[in-house]
Amino acid sequence: MNADKKRIIVALDYPTVEQAVMMADQLDPAQCRLKVGKELFTRGGPTVVEQLQHKGFDVFLDLKFHDIPNTTAKAVRAAGELGVWMVNVHACGGRRMMEAARNELDQVRNNSTLLIAVTVLTSMEREDLKEVGLDIDPLDHVKRLAVLTESCGLDGVVCSAHEVMPLREVVSSGFSLVTPGIRPSDSVTGDQRRIMTPSEAIQAGSTYLVIGRPITQVSNPLAALQAIEKEIAPFI
């Protein structure tokens, strides 16, 4: 049972701060959260995060840190000090990196930032893993990384909605499962591979749905968001 009714995180993947802020201005912080990723952060830096926070939004800073433990931990600390709602690292950085990040974040005063880890990118399928030397089913790798992530004291993982049900057998119920790769039935897949519709993902048990282009790249973003909210409403 998820008490949090704000289940949609809108990915503000825009090339300019102006476009991102214009989109945020059409949204309601009581209804959704926002994600700032690599493109927008590289353009706008911490200022764009603060602008969105000032408008009342919880911000997921999706920079997927992956580096040596000290560097990753200090970057996560910076995110915590910025007061973001959620920040992430790559689980494949391993135990020492994730534990260092957890410890560093815990030292930030009055901090409530959620720290999660990316397992296998939703754009990857079995063949992609094979090419990088991992000849295994994505689900098996996601499970392994999720169990490792929880044992390092993190708050959740990024995975595809396909993995949510099997993951619940190996992680605790309070562990957040954040799922991008969400595609309403009438939207294009693009570069995503392990996809699900919003209602399927919620019914599978996703804690949060990360949705970008199906909302931000259509002619009427607000209508698209409202349609998704309506689609998932019976299941939350």
Ligand SMILES: O=c1ccn([C@@H]2O[C@H](COP(=O)(O)O)[C@@H](O)[C@H]2O)c(=O)[nH]1
């Ligand atoms: O495995 C992952 C991790 C992160 N993402 C991010 O989510 C959004 C998805 O955007 P769409 O436009 O809905 O595809 C995007 O910002 C990715 O960087 C992901 O897709 N998969």
